[in-house]
Amino acid sequence: MRIVVDGVGASYGAKEVLRDISFALNPGEVVGLVGPNGHGKTTLMKRMLNLIPGTGETTFDGKPYRLLTRPQLAVGSLLSAEGFHPGRSAMNHLRMIGAASGISRRSAEFALDRVGLSEYATKSPASYSMGMKQRLALAAALMTEPQVLILDEPINGLDVDGVYWFRNTIRSLAGESKTILLSTHILSELEKLADRVLVLHGGDLRADCPMEELKTTTSGPAVTIAVDRPREFAARLRAEDGLIVTFNGESLVIDGMTARDVGTLANKLGFTLFELSTTLRTLEDGYNDIVGRGVHESQCRGSGGKP
Amino acid sequence: MRDAIHYEWVRLTTTRGFHVLTAATILVSVLFSWAISLMIANMAPEMTAQAAGEAATVAATRSPLVLLAAGLLGIFSFGQEKRYGTLCLALLAMPQRSALFAAKVVMTLLVTTTWTTASTLMSVIVSNAVLGSSNLLESDPAVLVGCLVLANGWALLGIGAGLLLPRTxxxxxxxxxxxLVEPLLGQLVETIEIWGTSAAAFLPFRAGSSLIGFADPALGAIVAETFPRLPALAGGGLFFLYVAVLLAASYRKGVVKAQ
Structure with missing residues (x-):
């Protein structure tokens, strides 16, 4: 199922929290949504699912969410792990959610089993740990075997086994051509999961990039070098080549050159090399370039699938 | 709509509170009926069959829990979902807010009708037995139907209040x-007359109580209902006008403006 988000905006009172967000999600894609707290990730998901009013529109294979017949069968979502009545058991909670989509008790049982909560099916989620509540919310999202998953911080509270299970489940679902959008603050985990990343900042879509491009969108891999006179070498690089050079202990970290070029240059200038290595950039580096260092427009914006 | 009603049914019947409220409504109604019947029997031992029938009807329709339970059911239809965050899940399953609203109204009215019918029937059996009026058909059907209509009005009032206000x-x-508020207000405006009737009779809950009014003034003293009332149809109509205004405001807030 293809999702097109077109010019979506939202406000809370006078405060505009989302501005003209547009992107598309394609079947089989796992797309990460990242951004600081309070910068519109959850609001964007709620707006996509028609839970709050606003401008623009999101369509699921051409239809807005509100016009989908039994929408849960097409779109599974997790927006909060806390939505349950303390007097209702986990099994009945799933039965209630599934009732509007004709989901059987057996499907609810299967979903609980899938997330490892069968033993606790008759207990109230109020007695659950945070990770168990998160698993229950995931069970609700997965229960209908939907074509699309929209998950807001699904890894929060999961233990190591849970994260491993979640990662495998998501990759396996992507292999079945499901469309998956998930937000998280755990960038190292997202790096293992997502094919593409959307960066929201201040209500604007700052970047929409394939994962590998986002990591290197503002600079290439950094080179770490240890030489006999590091301060002198750093000064030469800054003065003659205008490179960004930072110190990491006695080593230098250089942006904008390959290891081969740095090694050749050090040799040419008569410095003795003790260490030379390339540090691959992470999603965190790319994210920090866009959000932390205020790079306002990523070069790859839209290349991942602008509608 | 069918899906939404199914959702509502499962939502209601999977909490312990619903079953407790059902049992309490019926039990308290029967106990009230028995207590009031005994009181009437002691205060007026010599009654005609007709008077006994009317008294039995009055006794069977005076449990405050029937109306309160209907109101609570209405409030909790949205209030519980808002309080525990399940409204979001309901809207994800049924994004047409108007359909969800309609399903909640239908299910609340169905449950209220069942509760009221069951508790009134059992109460009227008890009161007739205590007052020696063996023929149930001697009960006043207008008051019994009025009780059912009034309870449904309270349920609608609850839905409106539950959407407009926080649960508490x-x-x-x-x-x-x-x-509390209306009886006090009633005393303040009791002497003011509107179209030859005390202004107190036009207050919402007083107007609604006209639906379970009775003809015999002696009964009023026994059950402490001596306040002025409008005729049943006029009072009921006015009560439902208040209900309609509240429901319209809540529909506008919870359905129209939210989407």
């Missing part, structure tokens, strides 16, 4: 409004 505020509106 909505409960306070029904409980304090009917048991």
């Amino acid at each position: 505020g909505a409960v306070a509106l029904l409980v304090a409004g009917s048991a």
Whole structure:
């Protein structure tokens, strides 16, 4: 199922929290949504699912969410792990959610089993740990075997086994051509999961990039070098080549050159090399370039699938 | 719509509170009926069959829990979902807010009708037995139907209050409004006349109580209902006008403006 988000905006009172967000999600894609707290990730998901009013529109294979017949069968979502009545058991909670989509008790049982909560099916989620509540919310999202998953911080509270299970489940679902959008603050985990990343900042879509491009969108891999006179070498690089050079202990970290070029240059200038290595950039580096260092427009914006 | 009603049914019947409220409504209604019947029998031992029939009907329709339970059911239809965050899940399953609203109204009215019918039937059996009126058909059908209609009005009032206010505020509106604020207000405006009737009769809950009014003034003294009332149809109509205004405001807030 293809999702097109077109010019979506939202406000809370006078405060505009989302501005003209547009992107598309394609079947089989796992797309990460990242951004600081309070910068519109959850609001964007709620707006996509028609839970709050606003401008623009999101369509699921051409239809807005509100016009989908039994929408849960097409779109599974997790927006909060806390939505349950303390007097209702986990099994009945799933039965209630599934009732509007004709989901059987057996499907609810299967979903609980899938997330490892069968033993606790008759207990109230109020007695659950945070990770168990998160698993229950995931069970609700997965229960209908939907074509699309929209998950807001699904890894929060999961233990190591849970994260491993979640990662495998998501990759396996992507292999079945499901469309998956998930937000998280755990960038190292997202790096293992997502094919593409959307960066929201201040209500604007700052970047929409394939994962590998986002990591290197503002600079290439950094080179770490240890030489006999590091301060002198750093000064030469800054003065003659205008490179960004930072110190990491006695080593230098250089942006904008390959290891081969740095090694050749050090040799040419008569410095003795003790260490030379390339540090691959992470999603965190790319994210920090866009959000932390205020790079306002990523070069790859839209290349991942602008509608 | 069918899906939404199914959702509502599962939502209601999977909490312990619903079953407790059902049992309590019926039990308290029967106990009230028995107690009031005994009181009437002691205060007026010599009654005609007709008077006994009317008294039995009055006794069977005076449990405050029937109306309160209907109101609570209405409040909780949205109030519980808002309080525990399940409304979001409901809207994800049924994004047409108007359909969800309609399903909640239908299910609340169905349950209220069942509760009221069951509790009134059992209460009227008890009161007839205590007052020696063996023929149930001697009960006043207008009052029995009025009780059913009034309970459904309270349920609608609860839905409106539950959408407009936080859960506690909505409960306070029904409980304090009917048991405290309106009686006080009624005393203040009792002497003011509108179209030859005391202005107190035009207050919402008083107007609604006209639906379970009775002809024999002696009964009024026994059950402590001596306040002025409008005729049943006029009072009922006015009560439902108040209900309609509240429901329209809540529909606008919870359905129209939210989407």
